Amino acid sequence: MTQTRKNKNEFIWETIPSVEDLGRIRMSAMETFLEDFNAGKQEGRYIAGELPSLPFDRGQFDIGLSSHFLFLYSTQLSAEFHLKALKEMLRVANEVRVFPLLMLGGAPSPHLALVTEQLTNDGFYVEAKQVPYEFQKGGNEMLVIKNA
Secondary structure, three states, X not given: OHHHHHOHHHEOOOOOOOHHHHHHHHHHHHHHHHHHHHHHHHOOOOOOOEOOEOOOOOOOEEEEEEEOOOOXXXXXXXXXXXXXXXXXXXXXXXXXXXXXXXXXXXXXXXXXXXXXHHHHHOOOEEEEEEOOOOOEOOOOEEEEEEOO
C-alpha cells in the first residue's frame, strides 16, 4: 500500500475511490481466502503449483487466467519465462487470458511483442482485447490466447 500511495497518479480512482479503500478491499479478499483455505485444501480446491510447470493434465481446464502476474513483472521475469509459462497454461487450458499487459509503473511490457509473435508462429490464436475495466492507467487490455 505504501508503493501504491507513492504512485497513486498511475491509477484511475473511480471504481476504487482511494488507496485506503483499495487496502480494505485487498484485506477483505485475503480474509475471505484465509477463512476458506483449510477447508478448500482438504476438499482439493487448492493445489500447490507454480509456473512454468503445472501439476495438471493436458486440456484439464477450459480457461486459464493470469491476473496481475505475467507481463506486470517483466523486469523480474524474462521473456523466456513468460513464453514457457503461457505454453504451459495452454497445455492445461484451451484458452488463456492475461490481464493487464502493462508492467509495474504503467509502461507496456517489452515481452509482449516477442511472446505474441512466437505464440502466433506456433499456431496459437492470439489477440489483445480491450476490456471495460481500467484501474492502472492504460491497463485496459487483456491478451486472449486459444489453442488452434
